[in-house]
Amino acid sequence: MLQLQAIESGYGESPVLRNVTMRVDQAKVVCLIGRNGVGKTTLMRTLTGQLKIRHGTMSLDEVDVTTWDSVHRARSGIGYVPQGREIFPMLTVKENLLLGLEPCNPQPKAFPEDVIELFPVLPQMYHRQGGDLSGGQQQQLAFARALASRPKLLLLDEPTEGIQPSIVEEIRNVICKIKAQGNTSVILVEQSIDFVRSVADYIYVMDKGSIVAQGDPEHIDIEQFEHYLTV
Template sequence: MLAVQQLEAGYGESVILREVTLKVKPGQVVCLLGRNGVGKTTLMKSIMGVLKARRGAVSYKGTDLTKQAPGRRAKSGIGYVPQGREIFGQLTVYENLLLGLEASREKERTVPEEAIAKFPVLKTMYGRRGGDLSGGQQQQLAFARALASRPEVLLLDEPCEGIQPSIVDDIRDVIRSIKVDGQTAILLVEQSLEFVKSVGDYFYVLDKGAVVWEGGLESLSDDVIKKYLTV
């Protein structure tokens, strides 16, 4: 579904990612782990095309996306919920959701019911400005906005960062429901080991910009956690 091969990327003269290779299979929840500053968000930006790759390749369903703009990648079927949410504070909740349709391959003009059904509280807030929502509500909005285009791969960059436990539980439930539906694969960056263990199928660990470990949940041992994830 999604494949990253020998990817190298960075900022200015700094190289952040070093020959990163990973793949996401249809219907999988793949979790990207690592301490702060190892390149997880840089990788997500590189996959989405927000940051240009210096070397290597990003492909989706067998098509090379490496030189394509972010908008083209989105329209091909990749959804993105960035770290920090990046909703439009001056627009209403509904207007934010409509912007998610810009990436739709079917030229829809109304927000699909299934995108809102996963976060029903948003329906009661359609007229409110995005900037007036709480952090957790903004995260729900960003998630629903990405789902509006019916993506086949969804990139989630720390969706539980800085939000209340009840909404963390809601997001866990939504990820599980997407997994059960089997229509959308997910690449998830998240710091909480407990959270990723509860939703993930396969795991990659980054350290100093490189993949240093990969495997299934049964292989994610205490030794791996202590070596690469414990602060």
Template structure:
């Protein structure tokens, strides 16, 4: 049984549907990447999985449990961690305070998890007392991912984690995402840098106008002539 299944999701804002029978899935320890042109519904699909968008049809299940009616807060408690593309850190708070905010749902000792975050992102240990608003774009993304990991998620959702960062920082972030997946966490990610993202993906989804256009392994999508010509620049 696939760990996360978002099956035939249909929904949107107001009367207009943006998603049309969109289906996504990812298993523990896998990386699933959603790519497609601007306006394809990629971020909307992520919001639907996280419960920020009501569905008119379809369902979402996590580890065999139907969570379609759960709120985002309830989904966090069920094991989902979500990192939005923008406004994903508390800029006036220190790095350490941001990470502590990620542990708000926990009533156990979370310091071991914080140490794991610092091991994954050593620069955050160095800057733990510094306001997050003073960090570079790449470092802020590390704080945002680290804060999501503080909830001890079984599914980590990333909405364009490399937006606005340099190619070097992008490569570093992708390496860290691979490290997180290697711990057994399922990762669902929207990414504009499609070629690089598909290179690390176990599963790839190409969305067009809210519909699944291509679904395959990342390797197979990179090798598909039509996908390369239409979505990857040849």
């Protein structure tokens, strides 16, 4: 589904990612863990096309998308929920959601009902400004917006950070439902080992811009993985 081969990317002249090779299969949840500042968000921005791939290749459904910009990546089926959510605070909830339809061609006339059903709190808030929502509600809004275009690959950058436990559980349930539907693969950046083990099919550990360990949740060395999460 997604294949990264020896990716190098970064900011300015300095590379952040070095020789990153990863694979994500259809309808699987792949988690990326590591300390703050090791390159996880840089990888997400590289996957979306916000940062250029300097070396290596990226393919989506066996199509080489290495040189594609962020618009073409989105239209090819990549959805993104960034760290910090980045909803539009002055737009209403409904207006924020409708922006998620932009990558669709042709654009549907209405927001997908099956996506809204995953986040039943949102219809009650259609006319509220995004900035008036709690952090957990904003996260659900950003999540729903990213699903609007029915992406093949959904990127989630620390979706549980600073969120109350009840919303974390709802996010977990949505990820499991997406996985069960079989249409969307997920790359999840996450710090909580317990959350990761509850949803992941495969785990990659990043340190200093490189993949340093990997494995499936049932056979990983938890102590080794936790070593890469401690400061």
